[in-house]
Amino acid sequence: MTIQDDLEVRDNLRVIEMPATDKPTIVVSVDEPASPSTRPDVVVVERRPQATGDKWNLSGKIRENIKWFSRIDLVLAGAALVLSIFGTLLVWSATRSRLEAAGDDPNTFLTRHALNIVIGVALAIFITRLDYRTLRSYTPIVYGVVMVSLFVVLTPLGVSQNGTKGWLPLPAGFTMQPAEFAKVVVILALAMVLSEREVGRDEPSTHDMRYALAWAAGPVALVMLQPDLGSALVIGSIVIGILLAANASTKWLLGIVGSVFAAGFLAVVLGILDRYQLDRLLTFMDPSHDLQGVGYNTHQARIAIGGGGLWGQGLFQGNQTQGAFVPYQQTDFVFSVAGEEFGLIGAAVIIGLLGVILWRGIHIARQARDPFGRLVATGVVCWLAFQAFENIGMNLGIMPVTGVPLPFVSYGGSSMFAAWIAIGLLQSVHIRSRQ
Amino acid sequence: MxxxxxxxxxxxxxxxxxxxxxxxxxxxxxxxLLVRAAxxxxxxxxxxxxxASGNSVREIVTPAQRGLIVDQNGRPIVANRASLTITVDRNELGRQKDGGTKVLTKLGKQLGLSHDEIVNRMKPCGTEGALKQPLCWNGSPNAPVEVANDVSQEVGLGLMEQGRAFPGVRAELRPARSFPKPSGARATHVSGYLGKVTEDELKEIPEDDPRSKIELIGRSGLESQYDEELRGTPGVQRVGVTRNGAIANVLEDNPAQAGSNLVTNLDAKLQGITEKALADAVKDAQRRGLPADSGAIIVQDVNTGRVLASASAPTYEPEVWVGGIKEKVYKQLTDSKKGTPLMDHVVSGLYPPASTFKVIPTAAGLKSGMYSKTGSYSCPSYYSVGSQRFHNYEAESHGSISLSEALAVSCDTIFYEMAHKMWNADGGLKGKPDKDELILNMARGFGLARKTGIDVPGEATGRLVGRQARLDLFNERRQDYCKRAKDGYPEVEPQSQAELLQSYAKDFCAEGDQFRAGDALNAAIGQGDTLTSPIQMNTMYAAIANGGTIYKPQVARAIVGREGQVERSIEPEEIGKLPIDSDTISYLKSSLAKTTISGTSHNAFLGFPHSKINVAAKTGTGEVAGKKSTAWFASFAPYDKPQYAVTCVVAQGGTGAETCGPAVRKIYEAIFGITGSKIDPSKSVLGQGAAFGDIPAITTEDSELAAQPSNGPTASPSDIETIKPSPTPTASTTSPGASSGTSPSPSNGSFSTPRPLEATRPSSSSSTSTGNGSTGRFLP
Known part of the structure; x- marks a missing residue:
């Protein structure tokens, strides 16, 4: 029996065969924008438009590419690109004097960062062109690969930085941070599970919820083992966001949020958290706590940002930045470079561009043609939103310090790739949206 | 739907x-986020x-020049010079690829140090491998570390010229103490020395206080007592720096303000002579085979208490402290076997005062009414208490003599009898501790067992013996002795000695709380556990000389500002009156006047112009069990119009007359301008004898600092003038086990372990008793 046999097919609908998975997958969508009076009461399967004509027809290919390009969300892509370029300046400014002082090439980080962006954009284009629904069918495989790498990073093969065993060494001095890709696969896995729920139900069944949480639990647990509290929290925000968008009952959502808080409270009380995590928390609650130790970082970052004023001290002119007073300034504290050297204007540009990306992301989620797309887009938005808020918040002293990078801006290959994959996912959903 | x-x-x-x-x-x-950022x-x-400006603004601290310490005529005893100091910036080394190993190795070659030695010098106090206090680095963790001080100009200039070859290493000129030694006067102990400020001290000073930038602080002597006045205010320049550390602009500039100068009552010439006299007395005693391991001479003005000269032996060259003392030298300075050269024995040395104490029982006897000024009392060769005999010195008998003569010839037995009578009157063995003990109270009235308050830190209190003191001592040591009474002294050889000690211990454990007749007898002649410091005795004799006023001994005369203005004048301060009437004082004075003419020290003063300048004195020979006797000489002159008091002590130095007499005579000759029997006031070192004129106006200019070149590292172990230059093997006379009378190890007056030789029991024989004191605090 084919899907068509079971469905009433209208001429404005296309039916395709989905690649076989363990269960027949039904993509639920409607062709027209939601309007109560014209809304069909049938469930339809949408057919992907097939490329027609000669594959070797060059002009056709170009036309196709132009057509494709015209359909992407240019505002979203532009914001991400401008943010990445601005980030490149900041990373350069934060690292050049340090590198020079150490007798190294002051442009080392600049070139690497630029290369990361290029790779990231390429990944985004690849993901955009790939139908996200195709991606869905590969989700279990990708999920498996990431899980394996999350395991491997815990073995002696993994490399530690600042007490977190989260990096896998790659050839030529590069490293890979599997936790960044865990964020992507959690989005895909949850979207996959929750979008294929039984036809006709409003909200996920208890079974679906358990199944979805089980998919998320694996990566969270492995990330916590590194331990990388920041990434775990980001994944947590993704889970909450997707569940919210999947119409999970408020009861479930409150239950999950409540149990996360309870677990956190227990961890503090029972002393499961590492000393450094407690210290960070203490420092957050009392910024003057241990100014020479844990508090030093946030203190110096805040001095840098506050010292920037409205207009900033100018590129390469920041006292704190050029004096190398803020540790990890090209990664977790890159926002402080913008704050010091470009002032409130620079800070607002970063926050504003991120705001644009998030705004477009939600828009794409709302316009998504099918539940999978909507859930993926929502997951991406919640991920970027939480991670950006946490990162900038800790720079500004309103969030505790957890080592998460600022998407598109912080130095770091995996983080940059993941951020651009996120853009790719959004674009992919956008292109295939209802408009 | x-x-x-x-x-x-x-x-x-x-x-x-x-x-x-x-x-x-x-x-x-x-x-x-936007609102928060805004x-x-x-x-x-x-x-x-x-x-943020705190991060990119650096403070450049210029040490202030310390004030000078000058004598009463303005001759500098402690001054300043420039010293070339080599500093290493650890941050800069850390940025080098090998962590600075190469640079430090090269630097070590220049300085004659190994790489590891330099690394150890850079370690902050308390970290592994760091040197001991006060040698370790206790400055700020970010400040450049001093690795060598007072290097030669060649080395310093060499490093400056090759700056590029030594990144992170700098040679700087810093002020350092210099010691001009006018007339040979070092005044090492009185002046004291400087040490680095410790981390703990810094904690007590708020960070914005310029005092927190002080690097050196007075650790002993006048340098410590008047540190606040001498140290000045360091200059603090706040400059904006670029990230390369180059100065971009000067934000604030508070130039250094040099410290005030300290005018002392010391007379450099007299000080030089006093130091030499003491050194000679010590050498002379050593030539005679005595250990003479420590000593002191102090000269005071009797009418003001001002200290004109103060010498302590053994001494050392004050330069050893400049730029940080070497560990080896420091060990020698604190070695009790070498007489603890670091200690100022004038104020911190405690010795049994012996016969110099006898003015006190004389006064007590007269005050009690039991004795009169005109009465005659027999001075047999010994005095018996029960079966015990207490002998005169060399068992001499002087027949029936007055108290005055008893002082002059230093008859013990008259005072034994007096003490015995008073002890019986107070209730004998059953006497209560609160009894009014006449001799003890008189000693207190004379200022003993109490700090004089001299403006030199580290003064020892001393100790007097009486019923209460005995009880206190017993309670303190009972446990140790009772344990020893049971366990014996297995570590002591030979066995007979161990048995003897054990019997002492048994005795003490059983009846140590009893103040026996023998204890009273010993106390009366300044023996037993009685201990006094040279400054206490001289202050006491000065009071007798001036008619009964006890003046606080004062080394400092005035604090004078850099422009010569007197900031503070230190006036004589009366701290008590002798509790006797003027007749008794006159009686004591006239008794003491005979000592140099016909008494115990007439030999030392043969040919002295007694008729014009009569030196009133009392000699003493304090006996210490297991050691040679302590030589004492307390005096004042002229007898009829007293001006100066001089006291000399040499531990393990034989008799007071023989060892100290000639030294004191030399000092009086210098003061009064005496050559042979001729007096020429113009030859007086004090200049017409007119000491204490106006406070000299001293001004100092900062230019002097740079003017004097450094003469290379001066401190080496050989600079310590130890007290055994004589070829005679005197060292062997000091038994290694016996702790010196000036042992520095226990804190003042505390005895943690039983010391067998201290078990003073009259029952065990003779008047040989011990006073084994410990010293005052002297460690930095």
Whole structure:
């Protein structure tokens, strides 16, 4: 029996065969924008438009590419690109004097960062062109690969930085941070599970919820083992966001949020958290706590940002930045470079561009043609939103310090790739949206 | 519309509502960040900018020049010079590829140090491998570390010229103490020395206080007592720096203010002579085979208490402290076997005063009414208490003599009898500790067992013996002795000695709380556990000389500002009156006047112009069990119009007359301008004898600092003038086990372990008793 046999097919609908998975997958969508009076009461399967004509027809290919390009969300892509370029300046400014002082090439980080962006954009284009629904069918495989790498990073093969065993060494001095890709696969896995729920139900069944949480639990647990509290929290925000968008009952959502808080409270009380995590928390609650130790970082970052004023001290002119007073300034504290050297204007540009990306992301989620797309887009938005808020918040002293990078801006290959994959996912959903 | 449609529709709307909720939430987060950033950067920005300036503003501290210490005529005893100091910036080394190993190795070659030695010098106090206090680095963790001080100009200039070859290494000129030694006067102990400020001390000073930038602080002597006045205010220049450390602009410039100068009552010439006299007396005693391991001479003005000269032996060259003392040298300075050269024996040395104490029982006897000025009392060769005999010195008998003569010839037995009578009157063995003990109270009235308050730190209190003191001592040591009574002294050889000690211990454990007749007898002649310091005795004799006023001994005369203005004048201070009437004082004075003419020290003063300048004196020979006797000589002159008091002590130095007499005579000759029997006041070292004229106007200029070149490292172990230059093997006379009378190890007056030789029991024989004191605090 084919899907068509079971469905009433209208001429404005296309039916395709989905690649076989363990269960027949039904993509639920409607062709027209939601309007109560014209809304069909049938469930339809949408057919992907097939490329027609000669594959070797060059002009056709170009036309196709132009057509494709015209359909992407240019505002979203532009914001991400401008943010990445601005980030490149900041990373350069934060690292050049340090590198020079150490007798190294002051442009080392600049070139690497630029290369990361290029790779990231390429990944985004690849993901955009790939139908996200195709991606869905590969989700279990990708999920498996990431899980394996999350395991491997815990073995002696993994490399530690600042007490977190989260990096896998790659050839030529590069490293890979599997936790960044865990964020992507959690989005895909949850979207996959929750979008294929039984036809006709409003909200996920208890079974679906358990199944979805089980998919998320694996990566969270492995990330916590590194331990990388920041990434775990980001994944947590993704889970909450997707569940919210999947119409999970408020009861479930409150239950999950409540149990996360309870677990956190227990961890503090029972002393499961590492000393450094407690210290960070203490420092957050009392910024003057241990100014020479844990508090030093946030203190110096805040001095840098506050010292920037409205207009900033100018590129390469920041006292704190050029004096190398803020540790990890090209990664977790890159926002402080913008704050010091470009002032409130620079800070607002970063926050504003991120705001644009998030705004477009939600828009794409709302316009998504099918539940999978909507859930993926929502997951991406919640991920970027939480991670950006946490990162900038800790720079500004309103969030505790957890080592998460600022998407598109912080130095770091995996983080940059993941951020651009996120853009790719959004674009992919956008292109295939209802408009 | 079917219900199914409706349901799906509501579900779709709910989904969309939720996404709108997410949108609102996210946009409010974005707004939060924007508001917070605006708040920090615009509203509160100025606060952060001032904090930021703390990062890129550096403070350059210029040490202030310390004030000079000058004698009463303005001759500098302690001055300043420039010293070339080599510093290493650890941060800069850390940036080098090998962590600075190469640079430090090269630097070590220049300085004659190994790489590891330099690394150890750079370690902060308390870290592994760091040197001991006060040698380790206790400065700020970010400040450049001093690795060598007072290097030669060749080395320093060499390093400056090859700056590029030594990144992170700098040679700087810093002020250092210099010691001009006018007339040979070092005044090492009185002046004291400087040490680095410790971390703990810094904690007590607020960071914005310029005092927190002080590097050196007075650790002993006048340097410590008047540190606040001498040290001045370091200059602090706040400069903006670029990230390369180059100075961009000067934000604030508070130049260093040099410290005030200290005018002392010391007379450099007299001080030089006194130091030499003491050194000679010590050498002379050593030539005679005595250990003479420590000694002191002090000269005071009797009418003001001002200290004209103060010498302590063994001494050392004060330069050893400049630029940080070497560990080896420091060990020698604190070695009790070498007589603890670091200690100022004038104020911290405690010795049994022996016969110099006898003025006290004389006064007590007269005050009690039991004795009269005109009465005659027999001075047999010994005095018996029960079966015990207490002998005169060398068992001499002087027949029936007056108290006055008893002082002059230093008859013990008259005072034994006096003490015995008083002890019986107080109730004998059954006497209560609160009894009015006449001799003890008189000693207190004479200022003993109490600090004189001299303006030199580390003064020892001393000890007097009486019923209460005995009880206290017993309670303190009982446990140790009772344990020893049971366990014996297995570590002592030979066995007979161990048995003897054990019997002492048994004795003490059983009846140590009893103040026996023998204890009273010993106390009366300044033996037993009685201990006094040279400054106490001289202050006491000065009081007798001036008619009964006890003046606080004062080394400092005035604090004079850099422009010569007197900031503080230190006036004589009366701290008590002798509790006797003027007749008794006159009686004591006239008794003491005979000592140098016909008494115990007439030999030392043969040919002295007694008729014009009569030196009133009392000699003493304090006996210490297991050691040679302590030589004492307390005196004042001229007898008829007293001006100066001089006291000399040499531990293990034989008799007071023989060892100290000639030294004191030399000092009086210098003071009064005496050559042979001729007096020529113009030859007086004090200049017409007119000491204490106006406070000399001293001004100092900062230029002097740079003018004097450094003459290379001066401190080496050989600079210590130990007290055994004579070829005679005197060292062997000091038994290694016996602790010196000036042992520095226990804190003042505490005895943690039983010391067998201290078990003073009259029952065990003779008047040989011990006073084994410990010293005052002297360690930095």
């Amino acid at each position: 079917s219900s199914r449609m409706k349901r799906q529709l509501t579900a779709a709307m709910r989904r969309d509502r939720r996404l709108i909720l997410v949108q609102v939430l996210i946009m409010s987060l974005v707004a939060t 708040w920090m950067q615009v509203a509160e920005g100025s606060n952060y900018r001032s904090a």
